Each structure stands twice: as structure tokens, then as C-alpha cells.
Amino acid sequence: xxxxxxxxxxxxxxAPGIKxxxxxxxxxxxxxxxxxASEQSAVSHAITLWNPLRIHQRAEQRFAVTxxxxxCVYIALSxxxxxxxxxxxxxxxxxxxxxxxxxxxxxxxxASEATLQDIPSVAVSLASYKSQNFDTAAAAAAKVAASVLKxxxxxxxxxxxxxxKDVGVDAxxxxxxxxxRYYGQIVTENNDPRNKPYYWIGGAxxxxxxxxxxxxxxxxxxCISVSPVQMDLTxxxxxxxxxxxxxxxxxxx
Amino acid sequence: xxxxxxxxxxxxxxAPGIKxxxxxxxxxxxxxxxxxASEQSAVSHAITLWNPLRIHQRAEQRFAVTxxxxxCVYIALSxxxxxxxxxxxxxxxxxxxxxxxxxxxxxxxxASEATLQDIPSVAVSLASYKSQNFDTAAAAAAKVAASVLKxxxxxxxxxxxxxxKDVGVDAxxxxxxxxxRYYGQIVTENNDPRNKPYYWIGGAxxxxxxxxxxxxxxxxxxCISVSPVQMDLTxxxxxxxxxxxxxxxxxxx
Numbered sequence: 368x369x370x371x372x373x374x375x376x377x378x379x380x381x382a383p384g385i386k387x388x389x390x391x392x393x394x395x396x397x398x399x400x401x402x403x404a405s406e407q408s409a410v411s412h413a414i415t416l417w418n419p420l421r422i423h424q425r426a427e428q429r430f431a432v433t434x435x436x437x438x439c440v441y442i443a444l445s446x447x448x449x450x451x452x453x454x455x456x457x458x459x460x461x462x463x464x465x466x467x468x469x470x471x472x473x474x475x476x477x478a479s480e481a482t483l484q485d486i487p488s489v490a491v492s493l494a495s496y497k498s499q500n501f502d503t504a505a506a507a508a509a510k511v512a513a514s515v516l517k518x519x520x521x522x523x524x525x526x527x528x529x530x531x532k533d534v535g536v537d538a539x540x541x542x543x544x545x546x547x548r549y550y551g552q553i554v555t556e557n558n559d560p561r562n563k564p565y566y567w568i569g570g571a572x573x574x575x576x577x578x579x580x581x582x583x584x585x586x587x588x589x590c591i592s593v594s595p596v597q598m599d600l601t602x603x604x605x606x607x608x609x610x611x612x613x614x615x616x617x618x619x620x
Numbered sequence: 621x622x623x624x625x626x627x628x629x630x631x632x633x634x635a636p637g638i639k640x641x642x643x644x645x646x647x648x649x650x651x652x653x654x655x656x657a658s659e660q661s662a663v664s665h666a667i668t669l670w671n672p673l674r675i676h677q678r679a680e681q682r683f684a685v686t687x688x689x690x691x692c693v694y695i696a697l698s699x700x701x702x703x704x705x706x707x708x709x710x711x712x713x714x715x716x717x718x719x720x721x722x723x724x725x726x727x728x729x730x731a732s733e734a735t736l737q738d739i740p741s742v743a744v745s746l747a748s749y750k751s752q753n754f755d756t757a758a759a760a761a762a763k764v765a766a767s768v769l770k771x772x773x774x775x776x777x778x779x780x781x782x783x784x785k786d787v788g789v790d791a792x793x794x795x796x797x798x799x800x801r802y803y804g805q806i807v808t809e810n811n812d813p814r815n816k817p818y819y820w821i822g823g824a825x826x827x828x829x830x831x832x833x834x835x836x837x838x839x840x841x842x843c844i845s846v847s848p849v850q851m852d853l854t855x856x857x858x859x860x861x862x863x864x865x866x867x868x869x870x871x872x873x
Contacts, residue, residue: 566695
């Protein structure tokens with residue numbers, strides 16, 4: 368049986384990145400797409416609990432859901448797919464998801480939701496807002512996905528792939544840790560047509576810490592970055608240290 | 621100078637939990653509250669990038685923002701607070717945030733955003749939807765916050781506190797790792813007044829894995845759970861293993 372592949376993203380089902388991914392992944396298996404009806408960037412792991420969702424079927428194995436990437440994966444697994452997928456691939460995101468971005472990213476969240484349901488998952492991003500090099504990014508994702516299908520992944524770990532804008536399919540892969548990116552802490556203040564103030568969160572990327580071995584450095588070096596991202600957020604090392612905080616269990620003075 | 625304390629939550633500025641927290645924290649320092657204007661549960665780290673935000677001043681040091689907990693912390697730091705806070709405390713959430721909940725939780729995300737800005741942070745939840753025991757939970761949070769103000773926290777680590785419903789302020793504290801909770805994978809399907817189908821994500825909590833040392837077990841044992849949560853999501857152990865995936869860098873056949 369060919370692998371069943373679930374594809375989602377956060378740029379929305381009409382984004383060019385997801386179309387490139389569908390094409391590249393169809394060489395590996397039976398592709399089902401369940402993706403947000405509209406752009407959902409920076410929604411992170413948000414789940415829609417307080418509103419109903421609609422499912423719009425676009426083609427035989429292609430569905431738009433009026434929610435977040437997490438909603439899409441949740442609905443796909445419980446209402447749409449004929450069986451459990453063998454892999455979930457989320458992307459190709461238009462713009463990098465490196466370092467702390469991973470925390471905010473809807474693209475990574477789509478893959479995370481599948482990971483939490485014990486489905487091996489890959490998130491893939493094209494590390495430039497300006498580039499349209501989605502086919503190369505999709506080909507890189509397919510290469511990683513083929514390895515995942517062959518080798519599996521440990522429970523609770525997904526692979527986060529970032530592809531530089533200016534490389535071809537033969538670019539070297541680098542296995543990386545997550546780095547640290549900086550954005551301008553900018554909030555634009557303005558007045559609306561009724562002269563009431565509003566605030567808009569924005570800010571261009573300012574750069575990243577130059578740390579060898581990180582996703583940021585790998586992409587700057589024109590390599591395809593592959594980072595293992597874990598779902599267990601416990602900081603085990605500091606957990607040992609916390610044992611010394613004995614004042615919490617002393618009787619109040 | 622008294623510590624400057626930033627308080628936020630995800631249940632909204634009018635929730636009883638945040639009022640109990642403001643009261644308890646005011647013993648430790650100068651409290652500023654910047655919280656969502658409406659309930660934001662399960663929004664995770666979502667940031668509002670595509671819409672403007674409004675700030676409604678409710679009192680001298682109390683502001684409602686029409687966005688997510690992440691938005692609130694971002695706006696507080698850049699537009700509202702007179703200086704950098706010494707600590708951020710998010711909560712008291714009505715309902716547990718244990719195990720995988722941490723990934724979806726807006727309460728934890730509020731503390732995370734401050735952590736990413738290198739502000740020591742604590743998230744606190746009352747582990748029951750039925751209990752109104754917010755004063756005990758807020759007292760526990762204040763106790764943990766006092767230790768954090770005295771000792772500090774490592775960069776990129778926050779403390780996630782869960783308080784059982786049926787304990788007093790003298791309940792024992794336990795330092796825990798994150799456990800695994802289960803929810804029913806339930807999507808309710810129904811028709812709207814125009815006979816179009818809609819889908820609603822829901823599902824009651826089914827239980828949790830019985831793993832000694834976890835937050836879930838500690839709360840079940842009537843202890844106040846304190847878990848260190850990290851912002852670096854790299855799975856370092858598997859990163860070593862990935863070095864063996866040499867097929868990614870072999871020339872295509």
C-alpha cells in the first residue's frame with residue numbers, strides 16, 4: 368500500500384507553497400490536503416474551540432477548513448482521511464521558521480499536532496519572503512519525508528526544514544539546533560477614521576545570533592537546515608536544580 | 621525600588637482568576653495588568669499580525685487589549701509599562717495546564733512571550749473547571765514568584781504552576797516534569813439554520829498517563845505542581861542520531 372500523506376500549511380490552501388509540496392509529495396504516496404481556507408501565519412498552536420468550523424471540499428482529496436493549521440490536522444484525522452496518515456508534511460511556508468519562530472509558527476504547529484497524535488511529521492519553509500523557489504523547497508521536503516518514511520522518528524519529535532532561497536535541489540543538508548532570531552519590537556500607533564487610536568504589531572527581522580550549528584547559520588551558509596523539534600517542553604536540567612528551592616515547602620514564618 | 625510585576629492571562633481581564641492573582645501579587649511589588657479584553661483560551665502563542673489592536677485603560681495600572689496573551693505582553697513591554705518588569709505572572713487560569721496542554725495554552729504563552737524577552741515568568745492554573753479556589757492558587761503563585769524574584773531563573777525557562785482544587789495554601793509543592801493528558805478526539809457535526817453542515821472541536825478530558833514525577837500525578841496527589849518549561853525546542857539527543865541520515869547528502873541515483 369502506498370503511504371498516505373497528509374499535507375497542511377498556514378499560508379492557506381491557495382498558497383503556491385502548498386501546491387508545490389503536493390506535487391513533490393505525490394511521488395511518494397497518496398496525498399490528502401487539509402489546509403486553512405485563509406492565511407493563518409503566526410497563529411501557533413491555536414485551536415478553535417469557541418466557533419464552529421466549515422469544511423469546503425476543493426477536489427477529491429483536497430479540503431479547505433475555516434480554521435488554524437491545528438484545527439485542520441485535528442479535523443483531517445477525525446473527519447476527512449480514510450485512515451491514519453503515515454506522515455504529515457506542513458508547508459511550504461513562505462518565509463523562514465527558524466529559532467524562536469518555531470514557537471509562533473502555524474506551519475510548525477500543523478506538524479506538531481500530527482506529532483502529538485504519534486504521526487511522523489515534517490515542517491518545511493522557504494527561508495525568504497521574496498523568493499518563489501517553492502519547487503526546490505518542496506523537493507527538499509520530499510527527500511526528508513522519504514527518509515522519515517523509511518526510518519521513522521522518535522515519539523514526540525518532528526523535523527523542521529528551512530530551505531535557503533538561492534539553492535538548487537543538490538544543496539547540502541545540515542542537521543541543526545534551533546538558533547535565535549531578532550525582530551524589531553515595533554508597535555505602530557495610529558488613529559482610525561473616527562480618530563480612535565489603534566496599535567499594530569510589526570517589525571522587520573533584525574538578524575540572528577551567529578551560533579555555529581544552528582538553523583540560522585546553516586541557511587546563511589546556503590545549506591538546507593533540518594532541526595529535530597521536541598514536544599516535551601520540560602527543562603530536565605533545571606528540574607534537578609529546583610529541588611534546592613526548599614523555601615516553598617517550609618512552613619510560613 | 622519595589623519589583624514591577626506584569627500580570628496577564630488568557631481567560632480575559634474580567635475573569636476571577638486574574639483578580640485573585642493581582643491581589644496576591646500586590647504584596648510583592650507594583651502590579652501592572654495587561655490582559656485580553658475577552659477570553660482567549662487555547663490560542664497558544666498566536667500573535668495578531670493582520671489586524672490592529674485596541675488598548676482600553678480600565679484603571680491606573682490596568683489595561684485590556686483586544687488580542688491574545690502574546691499580544692498583551694508584547695504591547696505591555698513596548699507601549700504601556702513605565703519600565704521593564706522584574707517578573708511576569710500569567711493566570712490564574714480556570715482549568716489545568718498540564719502535560720501537552722502547555723503547547724496549546726494561552727496562559728503559558730503569555731509567560732513564554734515574557735520569557736523570550738528575558739523576563740523571569742510564571743504561569744499558574746487552578747486545575748479544575750469547577751473549583752473557584754482562585755485565592756489559594758494565587759497565593760501559591762505568589763510564593764513561587766517570591767522565590768523567582770530572589771533566585772532568578774535561567775534564560776529561556778519559565779515555571780508552570782498547577783494548583784489542585786481541593787487544597788489550602790499549606791499544600792506541599794512538588795517539582796515535576798510535564799506529563800501526558802488525553803482528550804477525546806471528538807468533533808461534533810451538526811447543521812446550521814440554513815442546513816449547511818458545521819463542525820465543532822470539543823471532547824472531554826479522558827485522563828492522563830500515570831507517570832511518577834509528572835505534573836498530572838502531583839496534582840492528583842493533592843500537591844502544587846511546579847514544572848520548568850523551556851523555550852529551546854531542539855531535541856539534542858536525536859540531533860546526534862540524525863547525523864546517520866547520510867542518504868540526504870548522497871548524490872541522487
